[in-house]
Each structure stands twice: as structure tokens, then as C-alpha cells.
Amino acid sequence: MEITQFVVLLCFTSVFADSLIASNDECNSDNYPFTKIGNKYYLVNTGMKMNWFEAAHVCRTYDSDLATIESEAEMNALAFHLTTNGQLGKYFWTSGSDLALEGKFMSLSNGRPMTYTKWSGGQPDNAGNNEHCVHLWNVNNLLHMNDYPCTGQGYPICERRKPSKCCDVENCINIMPKCALSKLLQTYLQTASIFNCVG
Ligand SMILES: [Ca+2]
Numbered sequence: 001m002e003i004t005q006f007v008v009l010l011c012f013t014s015v016f017a018d019s020l021i022a023s024n025d026e027c028n029s030d031n032y033p034f035t036k037i038g039n040k041y042y043l044v045n046t047g048m049k050m051n052w053f054e055a056a057h058v059c060r061t062y063d064s065d066l067a068t069i070e071s072e073a074e075m076n077a078l079a080f081h082l083t084t085n086g087q088l089g090k091y092f093w094t095s096g097s098d099l100a101l102e103g104k105f106m107s108l109s110n111g112r113p114m115t116y117t118k119w120s121g122g123q124p125d126n127a128g129n130n131e132h133c134v135h136l137w138n139v140n141n142l143l144h145m146n147d148y149p150c151t152g153q154g155y156p157i158c159e160r161r162k163p164s165k166c167c168d169v170e171n172c173i174n175i176m177p178k179c180a181l182s183k184l185l186q187t188y189l190q191t192a193s194i195f196n197c198v199g
Pocket residue numbers: 098102103126130131132133147
């Protein structure tokens with residue numbers, strides 16, 4: 001590589017690094033319409049009751065998915081939020097269902113078995129052989145899960161996806177070799193063809 005080509009490559013490296021930093025700032029500043037509850041961002045949508053399928057669609061319109069509660073801490077944070085907003089008595093849809101295989105509850109949002117459950121007493125009971133979708137309900141002033149008819153009515157709790165375009169410093173370092181080097185190589189090849197142009 002000639003020195004001039006190397007200098008140009010360094011310039012493009014610097015510009016690309018700056019663009020990464022800028023996009024990172026943009027991503028961190030805009031969480032609307034989601035609210036931070038515990039360590040995740042949710043949209044608790046109590047505008048209209050709907051069935052589980054409609055709830056999943058509504059979340060997708062916000063580029064999000066029905067909530068997947070993954071720990072006692074996340075459950076407690078949601079319970080606290082719903083209690084303080086006077087919404088604990090409502091039914092809320094989550095991403096869980098055993099639609100694919102009876103008794104095997106999976107998250108529609110991440111395609112994996114539910115890693116955390118907090119069923120209320122006697123649940124899941126698949127009542128009437130027709131309960132395949134997981135909602136949250138209040139039992140003895142505590143938020144629990146229940147399997148419920150997917151065509152029943154509830155409100156969606158949407159969960160913001162983990163930002164894929166954004167990255168913290170640690171993730172940027174991991175991503176750099178995959179995406180940045182490819183772009184830098186393309187840039188270099190374009191630059192090299194300019195340098196080799198004799199016309
Ligand atoms: Ca079921």
C-alpha cells in the first residue's frame with residue numbers, strides 16, 4: 001500500500017468512528033414512547049382491550065414485542081409500576097404461549113422457552129383445553145401469571161427491543177471487526193481504483 005493510500009484509509013477510519021459515536025448518542029437519547037421500568041423499557045398500553053394476537057401486532061407497530069419477563073426483579077418492577085398507576089387489577093398480555101405445543105410455554109418475542117414464570121395457584125391449568133396465552137393478573141394484591149384464552153381480552157405490555165444498531169463501547173469493540181473492517185476494505189478498494197486510474 002502506498003503512503004497516500006494509507007493516509008486516505010486512516011481518514012476514512014476516523015470518519016467512520018465518528019459516525020459510530022454520533023449514532024450511539026442518537027440512540028441513547030430517544031426512548032419515546034417507552035418508559036423505563038426496572039432495567040427495561042416498556043409501553044404499557046391501556047388504551048384499548050384486545051386479544052393476544054392483536055396485542056402482538058400492536059407492539060410490532062411500535063417496533064417492539066410483547067413483554068418477556070425474565071426475572072423476579074423484572075416482575076417486581078412491573079408490579080410496582082402497575083400498582084402505583086392504579087393498573088394492577090387489569091389483565092395484561094405477555095409474549096408467552098403454549099400454542100405450538102401444549103404445556104410448553106415459549107416466548108413469541110425471542111422464540112425460546114420462558115425462563116421465568118410466576119404462576120398463580122393451580123396455574124397453568126389449560127382450562128377448557130383452550131388456555132394457551134400468558135397474561136398477568138392480580139391475585140391477593142400480587143402480580144401473577146395465568147394461562148388464558150388467546151381470544152380473551154387484555155392490554156398489551158410492549159417491550160422495547162435491545163438496540164441492535166446502537167452499541168456501548170464494549171459492544172462496539174466486538175462489532176468493529178465484523179462491520180467496520182468490511183466497510184474499510186470496500187473504501188480502500190474504491191480508493192485504490194482511483195489511485196490506479198490513468199485515464
Ligand atoms: Ca395451553
